[in-house]
Each structure stands twice: as structure tokens, then as C-alpha cells.
Amino acid sequence: MFTILMLSGEDVRALLAMDACIDAIEACLRALAQDAAVQPLRSVLRLPGSAGVLGLMPAVLEQPPVAGAKLITVFGDNAARGLDSHQGTVQLFAIDDGRPLAILDAASITAIRTAAASAVATRALARQDADCLAILGTGVQAASHLDAICAVRPIRTVRVWGKTPEHAERFASEHTARTGLEVEARPTARAAVEDAAVVCTVTAAREPVLAGAWLAPGCHINAVGACTPQARELDAAAVARARVFTDRRQSAECEAGDLILARRDGAIGDDHLRGELADVLLDRPEGRTTAHDITLFESLGIGIFDLAAGHLVYRRARAAGRGITVTF
Numbered sequence: 477m478f479t480i481l482m483l484s485g486e487d488v489r490a491l492l493a494m495d496a497c498i499d500a501i502e503a504c505l506r507a508l509a510q511d512a513a514v515q516p517l518r519s520v521l522r523l524p525g526s527a528g529v530l531g532l533m534p535a536v537l538e539q540p541p542v543a544g545a546k547l548i549t550v551f552g553d554n555a556a557r558g559l560d561s562h563q564g565t566v567q568l569f570a571i572d573d574g575r576p577l578a579i580l581d582a583a584s585i586t587a588i589r590t591a592a593a594s595a596v597a598t599r600a601l602a603r604q605d606a607d608c609l610a611i612l613g614t615g616v617q618a619a620s621h622l623d624a625i626c627a628v629r630p631i632r633t634v635r636v637w638g639k640t641p642e643h644a645e646r647f648a649s650e651h652t653a654r655t656g657l658e659v660e661a662r663p664t665a666r667a668a669v670e671d672a673a674v675v676c677t678v679t680a681a682r683e684p685v686l687a688g689a690w691l692a693p694g695c696h697i698n699a700v701g702a703c704t705p706q707a708r709e710l711d712a713a714a715v716a717r718a719r720v721f722t723d724r725r726q727s728a729e730c731e732a733g734d735l736i737l738a739r740r741d742g743a744i745g746d747d748h749l750r751g752e753l754a755d756v757l758l759d760r761p762e763g764r765t766t767a768h769d770i771t772l773f774e775s776l777g778i779g780i781f782d783l784a785a786g787h788l789v790y791r792r793a794r795a796a797g798r799g800i801t802v803t804f
Contacts, residue, residue: 481578482800483793488584491792494623497592497785498599502757504537504784505596505723509754512538513780517726527553531564535779536571537787544568546782548582552680560616561680562586566786578790578799582782583616589785590777591620593723593753594698597773598674599628600756601721601763602696606673607632612665612685612709613678614638614647617700621676622651622659625698629674634659637668639679666690677701677709688713693768699734700775708733710772712743718772720749721756721763727776734774749774 483491507513514536521530528551536543548564555561564582569575598606606629611618614636625631634657638644644661652659662668669675669690677686679701686697686709697718702709715738722728728735728749738744753773756763764771793799 477803478575479801479803480576481790481793482802483578483580483789483798485581485584487793487799488581488588488789491789491796491798492585492588492785494588494592494595494620495627496788497588498595498624498627500784500788501589501592501781502596503539504780505754506757507537507539508780509752509758515724515778515780517730518779523549527551533779533782535783537780537783540784540787541571542568542577542783542787543571544783544786546582546585546779548586555615566782568783568786568790578786578793580786580789585782585785585789586777587616587620589781590617590700590775591624592785593775593777593781594621594676594700594773595624595628596757597698597721597753597775598625598696600753601771601773602629602674603694603764603767605630606696608672608674609634610668610672610675611636611678612668612676613701614640614643615678617678618647618676619651621678621698621700622655625674625676626655626657631657631674633657635662635668635672636660637662637665674698679709681709682707684708684711684714686710686714688715688717691717691770693770695770697770697772698775699772702733703731703776705731705733705736708737710734710738712738712741715748715772716743718770719763719765720772720774721751721753722749722774723753723776724778725749725752727778728774731776732774
């Protein structure tokens with residue numbers, strides 16, 4: 477007999493503050509760089525007769541001591557159904573005896589931990605004085621990235637672009653009122669990006685929405701939306717201009733369409749990827765070398781992020797007496 481703590485999306489959002497999640501993601505990346513984590517490549521299956529995929533993302537962390545996996549579906553057109561694009565669960569297990577510990581809502585974990593990873597990259601790679609943020613996309617990740625980047629840099633102005641102008645205007649209005657920042661909808665992606673110090677691409681695009689010619693010297697890019705070999709948010713020139721880092725080299729080589737397609741186009745070579753963000757945190761290799769460097773974090777999302785964030789929620793839920801306990 478064993479018990480599992482069940483935690484809903486509401487529980488996750490109440491217990492997982494962005495600043496705490498940023499610190500948890502940085503800690504698990506440092507563990508990865510020091511061989512204190514196991515991170516295999518995720519498995520992805522395309523679902524027959526649909527535009528969706530089923531993904532399995534296992535991992536192990538030594539600190540906190542937890543094993544587990546995220547089992548999730550991704551449907552890019554779910555917004556039209558009134559649903560999140562990500563549906564699934566994160567499951568945690570004790571590594572000393574294998575006991576199941578918790579099952580958590582994956583959509584809420586993913587929304588927060590993905591932006592937290594971009595914040596870790598921004599803290600490591602962006603200029604200290606970066607105060608203008610451009611967001612391409614208006615969905616869940618756009619909102620969470622606004623909060624995450626503002627947690628690590630002194631952002632004063634925000635520009636947002638979306639393929640549907642009405643969505644961009646709504647996003648700007650809602651988040652100006654919520655944050656007190658100047659959030660402005662721009663009519664084109666170029667108008668949003670020009671002169672921005674930090675750029676986050678959080679779209680479902682399969683063709684580039686960000687051109688290298690638009691990038692200001694010294695800007696930092698978090699490329700989040702394209703996570704299959706056939707999809708890209710950045711054109712080849714944007715990738716070629718940047719010092720490129722990723723969360724996991726194996727994932728980038730197999731899944732990062734931004735890099736795979738730029739290499740196919742002859743814009744970059746096999747050695748263009750400088751290294752993993754985990755190594756940058758330990759100064760191997762150096763991230764930003766000058767104020768004029770353009771840096772790029774190619775985010776694929778890895779299982780240790782879900783474990784780190786999920787275990788933090790689990791600990792806080794137990795302390796607060798939150799969630800539903802199920803006995804098997």
C-alpha cells in the first residue's frame with residue numbers, strides 16, 4: 477500500500493512562485509553539469525489522424541533526490557478548443573525505494589518552468605542593463621516569460637507581437653494593467669524586435685518570425701517555440717549572428733529546427749553550438765564575451781526541469797496540507 481499526492485494546476489500555480497522556480501532550474505542545471513543528474517532524450521510519438529504528439533520525458537536528480545517523468549500531449553491548435561496546448565501529468569518517485577510520491581498537472585508546471593529556464597539563460601547571457609523586452613507570441617508562454625524576464629533584468633518597456641493583432645492588443649492591455657509596465661502591441665515582428673535588448677520567441681510557428689537583420693548588437697534571444705526538426709522561429713541569419721547555447725546538446729542536435737535548418741541552409745557549421753547552459757553557469761564555456769555579442773538560448777525543455785519544479789511544489793504542498801492524497 478502507498479499514497480500519492482495529487483496536485484492540480486491551481487495547486488501548482490499557487491505554490492510555484494517564479495523566483496523560486498528560477499532558482500530551482502538553475503540548481504538542477506548545475507547538477508546536470510556536475511553529473512548529478514540523468515537526462516536521456518525524450519521520446520515523441522505523433523498521434524495518428526491528428527496534429528498532436530505524445531511525449532515521454534524521464535529524468536533523475538540526485539538533489540533533490542527524485543526520479544520521474546512528464547507524460548504529455550501537445551496540440552498546437554488547442555487554443556481554438558479553449559484548451560492549453562500541453563495536456564498531461566508530471567509523476568514523481570522516491571529514488572531510495574521507488575515509491576510513487578506525486579502526480580502533478582503538467583500544463584502549469586510546463587508554463588512556469590519553461591519561462592524560468594529562459595530567465596536562467598537571460599541572467600547568464602543578457603547584458604546587465606537590458607531594459608527593453610520583445611515578445612513574439614501572445615499565449616501562455618508569452619505571459620510567463622514576461623514575468624520571468626522581469627525577475628532577472630530591469631525591464632522597463634515591453635513590446636509584443638502576435639499573428640492576430642487583436643490578441644496582441646489584448647495582451648498589452650491586460651499586462652500593462654497587471655504589471656504597471658509599458659506593454660505595447662506592435663503591428664509587425666520587426667517593429668517589436670528592433671532595439672530590444674531581450675527577445676523571446678514563444679510562437680507555434682513553423683517558418684521564421686524573427687530575422688537576423690532586425691537584431692540590435694548586444695541583444696539576447698530566448699527561442700522557445702520551435703522544438704521539432706521541421707519547425708523554426710528564427711531565420712538562418714539570426715542563428716548565424718549569435719553565440720548559441722542550449723539546455724541539452726543531444727536534444728538540440730535531434731530536435732532544434734532553428735539550428736538544424738540553419739545548418740542545412742549552409743549558414744552555420746556543426747561547431748556553431750557553443751555549449752549547454754549548464755556549462756555556462758560554471759564558466760565553461762564563456763557565455764557573453766562583449767557588450768555587442770548577440771546571444772541565443774535555444775530552449776527545447778528537458779525532464780529535469782519538470783522534476784525540479786515538481787518536487788518544489790510537492791514539498792510546499794505537503795507543508796501546506798494542500799492537494800488530494802490517494803491511497804493504493
